Amino acid sequence: MAHIDAGKTTTTERILFYTGLTHKLGEVHDGTAIMDWMVQEQERGITITSAATTCFWKDTKINIIDTPGHVDFTVEVERSLRVLDGAIAIFCAVGGVEPQTETVWHQAEKYHVPRMAFVNKMDRTGADFLTVVKQMKDRLGANPVVMQLPIGAEDQFTGVVDLVRGKAYTYDMATMGVTVEEIPIPDEMADQVEEYRLALIEAAAEQDESLLERYLNEETLSEEEIITSLRKATLENLIQPVFCGAAFRNKGIQQLLDAVVDYLPSPLDVPPAEGTLKKGRNEEAVTVEADPDGPLVAFCFKVMTDPFVGQLNYVRVYGGTLNSGQQVLNVNNGKKERVGRILRMHANKREDVDACVAGNIVALVGMKQTVTGDSLGEARHPVQLTTIEFPIPVIAIAIEPKTKDDEQKMDAALQRLRAEDPTFNVNTDEESGQLLISGMGELHLDIICDRLRREFKVNANIGKPQVAYREAITQPVSQKTRHSRQSGGKGQFAEVAVSFEPMPIVPGEETFAFESKVKGGAIPKQYIEPVRKGIERGMGAGVLAGYPVVGLKATLTDGLAHEVDSSELAFEIAGSLCLREALTKGAPILLEPIMDLEVVTPEEYLGAVTADLNARGGQISGSDSRGMVQVVRGDVPLRAMFGYATDLRSRTQGRATFTMQFKTYAPCPQKLMREIVDRFGGSRFLK
Secondary structure, three states: OOOOOOOHHHHHHHHHHHOOOOOOOOOOOOOOOOOOOOHHHHHHOOOOOOEEEEEEEOOEEEEEEEOOOOHHHHHHHHHHHHHOOOEEEEEEOOOEOOHHHHHHHHHHHHOOOOEEEEEEOOOOOOOOHHHHHHHHHHHHOOOEEEOEEEEOOHHHOOEEEEOOOOEEEEEOHHHOOOOEEEEOOOHHHHHHHHHHHHHHHHHHHOOOHHHHHHHHOOOOOOHHHHHHHHHHHHHOOOOEEEEEOEHHHOEOHHHHHHHHHHHOOOOOOOOOEEEEEEEOOEEEEEEEOOOOOOOOEEEEEEEEEEOOOEEEEEEEEEEOEEEOOOEEEEOOOOOEEEOOEEEEEEOOEEEEEOEEEOOOEEEEEOOOOOOOOOEEEEOOEOEEEOOOOOOOOOEEEEEEEOOHHHHHHHHHHHHHHHHHOOOOEEEEOOOOOOEEEEEOOHHHHHHHHHHHHHOOOOOEEEEEEEEOOEEEOOOOEEEEEEEEEOOOOOOEEEEEEEEEEEOOOOOOOOOEEEEEOOOOOOOOHHHHHHHHHHHHHHOOOOOOOOOOEOOEEEEEEEEEOOOOOOOHHHHHHHHHHHHHHHHHHOOOEEEEEEEEEEEEEEHHHHHHHHHHHHHOOOEEEEEEEEOOEEEEEEEEEHHHOOOHHHHHHHHOOOOOEEEEEEEEEEEOOHHHHHHHHHHHOOHHHOO
16 A cells, blocks of 8 residues: 555565566556556556455465555555555655555554555665655654665665664566575665664564563574564554565565565454344344354455456455355345355456455455445354445536437446445436536546446546535524324324534544434434434435535434324434424535645746645645655645646646645635525525
């Protein structure tokens, strides 16, 4: 995992080569990388979808997922971290800690994934290993432990010094780095090696009282003791071992593989997965041991369409053994499915296997009703694992088929793409009747449209990108609403009193909170949850322009029920109506997505870049120099950023790059808000 262009796919290609899985090195820039198998990836030279593979090193089986670095495809990192036990965070020796580096690092922290760092591109001009290590401490709050020191840097980078073993290695380029030569540690590095080896031994000794005592008594710790102690600290997320190399130049990869075996966890080293055992209406928290002989518990983390075998469901088996032809229970929807085939994937190539034991990742063929986030198990022991939370799409475009034939094909294609990608949404605009597709950014939607045309042979007209606005109230409102309907026979009756108030919008956290303060049984307990559901359902469309409502806290304070006519449905409708009335009185406003932007530009274009961002309504938060370039950071409204990639290229002769990710929602400027709301007829509710 890493920022875009740090070298994830190149590193993975070298791993496949050195483990004997491939016999020819694939290159990203040539479009020959095995892990970048999609046409769109080969053309653009970037990773779009995470690719899985399996290799062996020193009698150890390693499951690898190569993830994208572009922020538009951050969901691929999210779901990979959800099912993997360890991660290699790759840092560019020149760029250091970049925006997406921070994102993936924090994603790994969310799932408590042990990780180590590989400082790549040590052969690049401006490479500085120790500066990157310092940035890890300062910007990520990490606890890096230097395991290797580079011999030279930039065009003088020739090898590494292994601080644990006290040995230096160089790589024979005639054999593409396959032959690793041990050499004496260069004299000019002796003091530096001694300093960092001492720090490494101290880090190992701190994890074990008996080792610490021996260290303080100036006894020598063995190589095995150091590795065992550092492994324990890595698994507990107390430290992150740091290695270095140049993947493109075939340097440092074998030692990186050794480190994966030495320091990253096997399925037996991580805490058991936590889930909920569902027996009828009873639910019980359970843990799932990685035991091949136990009950089957598996988790579907990815769905993709293969042109040759149809839908593939990627699963991680947490407990038990999954067999080809076995009938399994989808615990989420209660449906039974039969596993047609089990495939071990090597990017887009497949190998049939008869069974898969706990700890492994495979793809299943024949699952018709299983989607991303579903748990698979046995009817006698149905365990549902924690699902994955996906970010909300921030950008939408209108799309329409060119012919009647295209219309039928497009419906099926969009359904398949939606099943593959949980951050891709399809819906119809109620006002205009237009079909809208929404995603995480312009590149994301561009790839979707490209796949529609190439893979699914759908010809469509594409509209301009639209911003996914939101609505919110700005003032507290107390609202009492009665829903009463009598139409012969049993009627509907529900009365609710709810206090609504604005709630801060924090990225990654819930934008709706519900609380009940009903006293004395004014509303029977079974009707309280339907009120919450009704309010949440009503938040799907606000009163100003029909955009979803966010940043809302609702407190149910009172109500009234009828012993005959009240029902869960009546209270759900009452909750929805109550919200609708409250929104009209709460001084509603329109919110727009604000993006966290970082532009990396040569110094001579700094003025042009900052002037352009100011003109787009951006708030520049700071800039600093990073080697030969300047880095500008700021917050910019998404509406002002369409087509920015082209504009930036023309202003900087193609030499500047940028990354952008969703940060928060903020109030729209009054003039823009009035224009949007007028189109939808909700201006009477504006203050």
